[in-house]
Amino acid sequence: MxxxxxxxxxxxxxxxxxxxxxxxxxxxxxxxxxxxxxxxxxxxxxxxxxxxxxxxxxxxxxxxxxxxxxxxxxxxxxxxxxxxxxxxxxxxxxxxxxxxxxxxxxxxxxxxxxxxxxxxxxxxSGNMSLGINLLCNLVEAGARALKGKGYDIEVLERHHNMKKDSPSGTALMLGRAATDGYGWDLKDVQQDGRTGLPGERPEKEIGFHSIRGGDIVGDHTVMLAGMGELLELSHRATSxxxxxxxxxxxxxxxxxxxxxxxxxxxxxxx
Missing domain, CATH: 3.40.50.720 (NAD(P)-binding Rossmann-like Domain)
Structure with missing residues (x-):
């Protein structure tokens, strides 16, 4: 049936x-x-x-x-x-x-x-694709491996110009995966964009940055930035x-x- x-x-x-x-x-x-x-x-x-x-x-x-x-x-x-x-x-x-x-x-x-x-x-779920859900697992595993080693985490997302919410639900999923790996609570460390003179970036923070334009279906990148190297985990939806x-x-x-x-x-x- x-x-x-x-x-x-x-x-x-x-x-x-x-x-x-x-x-x-x-x-x-x-x-x-x-x-x-x-x-x-x-x-x-x-x-x-x-x-x-x-x-x-x-x-x-x-x-x-x-x-x-x-x-x-x-x-x-x-x-x-x-x-x-x-x-x-x-x-x-x-x-x-x-x-x-x-x-x-x-x-x-x-x-x-x-x-x-x-x-x-x-x-x-904020995103139903296999790729994004696998990416969440990779982000959590990466954050857990780098915990305490001085890596800053930022989440960048790009969507079409008709999207109403920001950050995207997928970006929040990825941010939550990162905080799970670090042992943090996302509510305590989420920073939605920066402007003016916010000062030096605190260690315990995850930044979210949203881009809106054209007909972008959905691009997401999680940056794990250390001293001397940058690791990026990304997913791009084309349909x-x-x-x-x-x-x-x-x-x-x-x-x-x-x-x-x-x-x-x-x-x-x-």
């Missing part, structure tokens, strides 16, 4: 990529049963497949998640931080598996997701499909799993 998937945030860049990848069977065993987004979008009522630039899906873009969510096996959510948190209580009530790629979530919104994970399987395919692999994996908060490392077995 196929896994019934609802795409939330279906009219966005990632939503369209998800629909296209489902319709073109980039991940086997999935069936699109719902496409949901905001009420004021021009594509409302149009066929979801045609909206995404692929073949007809036989269902239209709608605004009400309640029409399709309860009967789905999994909801794949790339909507917005307030939309994701706002839907959490309903998804908890239905017990539908939930794959969340939404970024920019604050502490209160993350708490709503945690509460849902007590009643449904939830996969939460949004890599994120969509990862999210759909997570959807296939999460369907039927026990209620718990999972990460892409769980999905990918890293």
């Amino acid at each position: 196929s896994v019934k998937v609802v795409v939330l945030g279906a009219a966005g860049r990632m939503g369209k990529a998800l629909i296209r990848c489902i319709m073109e069977e980039k991940v086997q065993g999935l069936e699109l049963v719902g496409a949901v987004d905001l009420w004021d979008l021009p594509d409302l009522g149009t066929d979801a497949g045609l909206m995404a630039g692929t073949k007809k899906a036989g269902l239209s873009l709608i605004t009400n998640l309640e029409e399709v969510g309860p009967d789905a096996d999994v909801i794949v959510d790339f909507s917005s931080h307030f939309g994701t948190a706002g839907n959490a209580p309903r998804i908890a009530e239905w017990g539908t598996a939930w794959v969340i790629g939404t970024t920019g979530l604050n502490e209160e919104e993350l708490a709503a997701i945690d509460a849902t994970a007590e009643k449904a399987a939830v996969v939460l 949004r499909d890599v994120f969509a395919i990862g999210a759909l692999q997570a959807a296939a994996w999460a369907a039927g799993k026990e209620a718990k908060l999972y990460s892409m490392k769980d999905v990918l077995g890293l």
Whole structure:
């Protein structure tokens, strides 16, 4: 039997990529049963497949998640931080598996997701690609090996000019991997950019630097800078499909799993 998937945030860049990848069977065993987004979008009522630039899906873009969510096996959510948190209580009530790629979530919104994970399987990740999740492992291992040896860590990220949050969710994943290796708490050491006269860089700090321009899909680099040498670990996405395919692999994996908060490392077995 196929896994019934609802795409939330279906009219966005990632939503369209998800629909296209489902319709073109980039991940086997999935069936699109719902496409949901905001009420004021021009594509409302149009066929979801045609909206995404692929073949007809036989269902239209709608605004009400309640029409399709309860009967789905999994909801794949790339909507917005307030939309994701706002839907959490309903998804908890239905017990539908939930794959969340939404970024920019604050502490209160993350708490709503945690509460849902007590009643449904939830996969939460700032980036769904295999490469980025492998990079997180490499960054953590590198930081652990260099701990106490005087290496400063900085995270640089570049994205398209339509991205709303900064630093990116992926940059924060990488920063968290670095602090895990160093034995620090990211909240205590995060520095978002620098301006003016901030003074000498403190030892216990991780800087985040965000670039926005054009149609950059996503570039991330973690710098480990020591005296006399610089180590850079990087990942470049050249197609949004890599994120969509990862999210759909997570959807296939999460369907039927026990209620718990999972990460892409769980999905990918890293």
